[in-house]
Amino acid sequence: MKNEMSPVTSVYFVTLLKAYLRGTKTRNEIIGELQQVAPLSVDQTSDVEVSRLLFQTASQLNKDFYQEIVAEVNHANDTAPTREGVIHQLQALLNNEISTTALYEWATWHNTPAADDEYVFFNDIAVDYFCTQLMPAVKGQLSVPQYEHILHIFQTTPPNGLRDKVALVLLPEQEKQRFLFYLGDYIQGHSTNEQLDVYLLHKFGMDHQSFPYMGELSAIMHAPAKLPALLRMAAMNPPY
Numbered sequence: 001m002k003n004e005m006s007p008v009t010s011v012y013f014v015t016l017l018k019a020y021l022r023g024t025k026t027r028n029e030i031i032g033e034l035q036q037v038a039p040l041s042v043d044q045t046s047d048v049e050v051s052r053l054l055f056q057t058a059s060q061l062n063k064d065f066y067q068e069i070v071a072e073v074n075h076a077n078d079t080a081p082t083r084e085g086v087i088h089q090l091q092a093l094l095n096n097e098i099s100t101t102a103l104y105e106w107a108t109w110h111n112t113p114a115a116d117d118e119y120v121f122f123n124d125i126a127v128d129y130f131c132t133q134l135m136p137a138v139k140g141q142l143s144v145p146q147y148e149h150i151l152h153i154f155q156t157t158p159p160n161g162l163r164d165k166v167a168l169v170l171l172p173e174q175e176k177q178r179f180l181f182y183l184g185d186y187i188q189g190h191s192t193n194e195q196l197d198v199y200l201l202h203k204f205g206m207d208h209q210s211f212p213y214m215g216e217l218s219a220i221m222h223a224p225a226k227l228p229a230l231l232r233m234a235a236m237n238p239p240y
Contacts, residue, residue: 008037010068013058017073020050021109023085026092027102030054037061049105080120081107081131083154090151100140107135126154126164134168146171153236162212167236169203178203179231187221 016033019025025033027050034040034057048056058065073079089106092098108131110120122128130150142150153167170176182199185191197207208214213234220226 008061010058010062010065010072012037013054013065013069014072014076017051017054017069018076018079020054020106021073021079022082023089023106024082026089026098027106028092028098049109051109077121080122081110081127083124083127083159086127086130087151087154090147090154094144094147094151100142104135104140107131111136124159125161126159126168129165129168130154134171142171149236156236160212162206162210163234163236166204166212166234170231170235175203176231176235179234180227183217183230184224184227187217187227188224189222 016025016030020027020030030050031040031053034054038057038060040053040057055066055069058069086107089098089103093100093103110131122131149171150168153164156164170179178199182191182196186196193208200206200208200211204211206212211217213230216230216233220230
């Protein structure tokens with residue numbers, strides 16, 4: 001009967017929303033799940049942001065679900081994008097399961113001002129950089145090989161947030177050239193630790209004490225011909 005209570009509870013929608021926010025479910029996967037609960041037309045799903053679509057669907061089943069979901073998610077500490085989520089979203093993009101627009105929408109959802117000015121706390125510095133700086137800067141304009149390279153960076157094991165962030169910063173060719181210039185100056189004795197820090201802090205958010213390749217850099221002092229090999233290491237160029 002139509003008046004019977006739906007077996008679906010707000011917990012179901014909370015679980016779906018968290019999975020999307022973390023990245024372990026893509027936009028299309030969320031829509032597929034919602035279609036099983038309440039059939040959605042193309043017009044309903046084409047341009048609607050995922051969380052709004054989820055709230056709309058939940059409210060159709062029970063008007064109290066909206067507040068229940070908001071209350072649960074607002075107090076949750078497991079809604080930030082994750083490394084697993086980045087990998088899942090990139091794989092979906094490269095398999096033509098989602099669009100670059102959908103990837104951008106997911107990666108930058110936290111940039112939308114919330115009513116209560118929530119702040120997203122990332123526990124992975126590389127994921128933080130990917131979502132808060134890289135994706136907003138490129139706005140979906142990366143090439144397929146670049147997306148493949150980003151996936152390679154995040155899949156490299158064991159994961160190392162600092163090294164992964166360095167590789168992401170070095171994705172554009174101009175950043176590779178800056179790397180060669182500033183570090184080349186340093187290993188040839190033309191700049192001090194303090195001067196190197198200006199570059200490292202500006203580009204990577206690290207000083208020479210936290211820069212993960214300082215040991216390798218010190219090992220090639222006065223040997224600038226070896227710097228391109230260090231660049232390839234830092235950029236995490238895949239073996240292919």
